[in-house]
Amino acid sequence: MRIPAIPRPRSLAAQLFAMQAVLIAVLVAGYAVFTYVSDRGQAEDAAGRQAMAVAQSIADAPSVREAIRTADPTAELQPYALRVQHDADVDFVTIMNREGIRWTHPDEQQIGQHFRGHTERALHGEPFTETYTGTLGPSVRAVVPIYDSGGGRVSDGGRDPADIVGLVSAGIKVEAISERAQDQVAALIGVAAGALALGAIGTYVINARLRRHTHGMNAAELSRMHDYHQAALHAVREGLLMLDGQYRVALINDGGRELLGVDGDVVGRSVAELGLPAPLTGALLASEPRVDEVHLTAERVLVVNTSPVSGGERRGTVVTLRDVTELQSLMGELDSERGFTQALRSQAHEAANRLHTVVSLIELGRAEEAVEFATAELELAQALTDQVVAAVSEPVLAALLLGKTAQANERGVELVVSEDSRLDDGLLPDTLPARDLVTILGNLIDNAVDAAQGSVGARVTVTAYAEGGEGGELVLRVSDTGAGVDPAHTEAVFQRGFSTKPAGPGGRGLGLALVRQAVGRHEGELSVAEAEGGGAVFEVRLPLVEGAVSGGAAFARGDV
Numbered sequence: 001m002r003i004p005a006i007p008r009p010r011s012l013a014a015q016l017f018a019m020q021a022v023l024i025a026v027l028v029a030g031y032a033v034f035t036y037v038s039d040r041g042q043a044e045d046a047a048g049r050q051a052m053a054v055a056q057s058i059a060d061a062p063s064v065r066e067a068i069r070t071a072d073p074t075a076e077l078q079p080y081a082l083r084v085q086h087d088a089d090v091d092f093v094t095i096m097n098r099e100g101i102r103w104t105h106p107d108e109q110q111i112g113q114h115f116r117g118h119t120e121r122a123l124h125g126e127p128f129t130e131t132y133t134g135t136l137g138p139s140v141r142a143v144v145p146i147y148d149s150g151g152g153r154v155s156d157g158g159r160d161p162a163d164i165v166g167l168v169s170a171g172i173k174v175e176a177i178s179e180r181a182q183d184q185v186a187a188l189i190g191v192a193a194g195a196l197a198l199g200a201i202g203t204y205v206i207n208a209r210l211r212r213h214t215h216g217m218n219a220a221e222l223s224r225m226h227d228y229h230q231a232a233l234h235a236v237r238e239g240l241l242m243l244d245g246q247y248r249v250a251l252i253n254d255g256g257r258e259l260l261g262v263d264g265d266v267v268g269r270s271v272a273e274l275g276l277p278a279p280l281t282g283a284l285l286a287s288e289p290r291v292d293e294v295h296l297t298a299e300r301v302l303v304v305n306t307s308p309v310s311g312g313e314r315r316g317t318v319v320t321l322r323d324v325t326e327l328q329s330l331m332g333e334l335d336s337e338r339g340f341t342q343a344l345r346s347q348a349h350e351a352a353n354r355l356h357t358v359v360s361l362i363e364l365g366r367a368e369e370a371v372e373f374a375t376a377e378l379e380l381a382q383a384l385t386d387q388v389v390a391a392v393s394e395p396v397l398a399a400l401l402l403g404k405t406a407q408a409n410e411r412g413v414e415l416v417v418s419e420d421s422r423l424d425d426g427l428l429p430d431t432l433p434a435r436d437l438v439t440i441l442g443n444l445i446d447n448a449v450d451a452a453q454g455s456v457g458a459r460v461t462v463t464a465y466a467e468g469g470e471g472g473e474l475v476l477r478v479s480d481t482g483a484g485v486d487p488a489h490t491e492a493v494f495q496r497g498f499s500t501k502p503a504g505p506g507g508r509g510l511g512l513a514l515v516r517q518a519v520g521r522h523e524g525e526l527s528v529a530e531a532e533g534g535g536a537v538f539e540v541r542l543p544l545v546e547g548a549v550s551g552g553a554a555f556a557r558g559d560v
Helices: 014-058 062-068 072-086 172-184 183-216 219-235 252-262 278-285 325-361 367-391 395-410 434-450 511-521 552-557
Strands: 090-098 128-134 137-147 165-172 240-242 249-252 289-296 300-311 314-323 412-418 459-467 471-478 524-531 537-541
Touching: 014 072, 014 090, 014 128, 014 137, 014 165, 014 172, 014 183, 062 072, 062 137, 062 165, 062 278, 072 090, 072 165, 165 172, 183 367, 240 252, 249 252, 252 314, 278 289, 278 300, 289 511, 325 367, 395 434, 395 459, 434 459, 434 471, 434 511, 434 537, 511 524, 511 537
Parallel strands: 412 459
Antiparallel strands: 090 165, 128 137, 137 165, 240 249, 240 314, 289 300, 300 314, 459 471, 471 537, 524 537
């Protein structure tokens, strides 16, 4: 059995020629239809203006008003109307009284009959045009009032409608307007045919050249591998970056551009020229593989993996990037929730003990001592809340401080808000979101509690106030009674991965790096110094100015 040969698809050049020929034909036909419709509309508008001008001139004629005052207006107005109709090239001129009874008409049998059309607006002193079907068929007509004296132009506003002694209507039949538009159709068809022929010839010449360059191959054969390449590149949501042997960008997908914060044409540029943070640049330039390394950019937390491509010699590096910014934020919130849960569990245990004490005092008949004991506990808790809210009335920071106070107390650390703190609600601009403040102050407090835990008189002091009023600075200061920071590490302490504590399940050395990222994003200042009496004091200064959020470049350079 002979299998019939499957016809080979037409070449790319042939397909393009057919497509372009159809496109040109559609465009030319569309242009022809549009031009015809436009010309028809313009012809109707011109006819309306012509009819209005004729009717207005008749209404302004003194001889017309004089004829209306005679006993037989038709005797003088009918010859006048026919003469104007012929000279002005309109299809009818009808002069009528206020009730619409005709004094003139091209068909004398219609004289004395009622005018077919609308006259209400004209009777109120307003000339107008309309398209209406009358005794002569559909027409574009103008209706204008005739005043007893002085003319009836629109510019003569304020005339009393009671002075109107008649109406005049002039019009052009729609059939005549269509004939005017159709006169241009033949020329339009000729132009369209010429444009189509020129377009077809130009398309054929261009596609003949294309056919030589593609060797007659069809589109599927040319684009199959390219399609696979592009689909794989853009389908993945993670960032993909390919570097050549000289660490220049050979390929980058949309996800990579977004995660690295680069735009424009970066292909061919060195990694060192992309303006990325120094640790991330170092990881991309490293010759050895990197596996699941966490790096910070101005806006994101990224997990970076690199794999060298080699075949006897180094040919480049494949880099994958995953955005874990939201995940890192959720992990931080989860850690806080765990701390709050533990604090609540302990508070519940303590509350149960206090409740048993109150119940026992009541059972022993010592009600007054029970009330005094319970009231003292409530006053202690309320005093803490009042102290925090009085110093920091900004709701997000106040809630954070109350939660961190309970969490620190559970770990044996006293967290206090200094008397210098004063932060009113509504002072912070919209460009300083609560989420960034929680990131900054929350991580500084967590770091201080870690440092102070186990020290003698473990204590963390938080100071928050606005300096310079509106347009000044927000100052956040956190000090502890821990071992302090080695002066040699004052810069390294803000680098990702730096920590003096053993690594936990979520890793360490990221909290202060996130603080630095948020501060740099708002063009703020971050510093660390030795606290009075030992320990460390971290200070953050953020500008309270609308629009001061452009610190990504500064963070990328490491200037913060």
